[in-house]
Amino acid sequence: MKYLLVHQDEDDQEEFWGRCAGVEGMFVDKMPPPREVLTLRGCDPDGLLRDALMPNEESTALLGDVCVEVWDEEQPLQWWSLLDCVVITHQPNRDDPTLVDIVVGAGVEEEHAWSRTLPTPPRFKLFAGPTRTPASAGHCLAVDGLFVTRGAPARTPMRLVGCEPAEPLLAVLRRPRRWDRDWVGLWALDRTGRVMYRHNVYLRVETARPSVLGGSLLDIKLTDGGKDRPSLLARPIWETWWRGVPATRNRWAPLSAEGRSEWLDLTATGMSEQGPDRSGGVHHLDGTYVTDVPGLHCAMAEALAGPGGYYGREWNAFKDCLHGGFGVAAPFTLIWRDADVARQALADDIWDTEKGLTYFEEIVQILESFGVAVALR
Known part of the structure; x- marks a missing residue:
């Protein structure tokens, strides 16, 4: 069984x-949502969206995922995701030529079953970018095609x-x-x-x-197996874990970023089995294969909790682990070998947009703030 x-x-x-x-x-x-055509009406574009309307050698019409927030005078009330958003065309707004109407193609994903009641007047703020905290892409007066009934x-x-x-x-x-x-x-x-x-x-x-x-x-x-089931690529990963908790390091290294995320999900099941906290000592992180964020957390968990161990799957969970209760507590020394692999691979993954810190730099800063002596080799 x-x-x-x-x-x-x-x-x-x-x-x-x-x-x-x-x-x-x-x-x-x-399954990705079906593609739709929407119009961002009366836009004052910024950032990636502004660059997409005036393309040069570096900018393109490909915006990636765009977050649309519906605000009243004080706060956001609703938010939507335009997945794989692409600018199709644009033209000056008929009522205000200083603004622009932008036609985009995207898959629309509702973050919640929002009511269609809007504040008076509504404000639509746009955010886009490859960072974990997307930058402002401007704002607009309306989004035609957003508030329609979509099938489940x-x-x-x-x-x-x-x-x-x-x-x-x-x-x-x-x-x-x-x-x-x-x-x-x-x-x-x-x-x-x-x-x-x-x-x-x-x-x-x-x-x-x-x-x-x-x-x-x-x-x-x-009739329905529920949401958040493992992806198809997780099946061979499960077969590895079915034989028992991995006993050697870097078994996750050949996996894609998505596969490494599935690997981390399996480590999380054992988060309550870490034993009492121990502090002090020296831990060695093998940075050879830290080429993405999931890989960073796979390597970090192995350094601190051993192969198959859990020490957070992402930024917030990692910070929670440093507070204690997961087998290893600060202070301790972390020797991060081949740290330049992560430094270079995550150079464009900006986590703190205000300070301009990459995900790699943010993780190092968090460790040091908890009293961890980090030696980058």
Whole structure:
């Protein structure tokens, strides 16, 4: 059995609901939203957007992801993402020639099911750029085509194969309306029985039939396996971890940035297994393969918590770990070998736009602020 089915009530009490031999549909690539044409009406462009209207040898019409914030007089009330935004054309605004109407193509992603009620008058602020804190791209008076009804994304089903349900799950299956609001945690186990990943899914049961594996087992089809499932490229990574927590360093090194992020997700399951904090001592970080942000955190975790260990997946989580509770607490010494690999690879990844610090520089600064002696070699 590779999966446990565990229900957690409002008091965080866990109850065993069953187990199954496999799950078909655990790995799913997120489908991008369909492309749309929108008009940024009455724009005063800035930054990348301004450069896109006056292209030179360095600027292009490709804006990447653009954040649209809807403001009242004081604060943002709504925000939307225009994914892979491209400038198609532009022309002077009819009512105010000092402003410009910009036609763009993008996939529109709602950050929330916003109401269509707008403040009076609304202000639309635009942000774009490759940094983690996108820079201002100007503002506009309206965004034609933004506030339309979009269909819900297609559901991707999930099948629990070879399921041995316990009584609470059997009770759900006996209901006339099986797809009520019950949810269950799918806990993926490695071959030693250790939990290596947790995924929550609502039990919207479409069918429950005798299993292809025979006996009294069931195959249960769920109408939707839920959001935030691992991507398809995570499947071979899971196979590596299924054999047990990696015992050697740099097993993540051949992976892409996306694969390294999936690797970090698996380390996070063991964040409560780090043991009591220890401080002092010298830790060695192998910077040979730190060519992206996920790679930095893979190498950092190995330096501080060992192969397969957890020490944050991104900036905020890393800072939380430095406060203690994850096996290693400051002060200590970190010797970062081949630090120039990360320095050069992340030179364009600006984290602090006010200070102009790259992600690499920001991580070093955080370490030093916690009393870590960092030696860049």
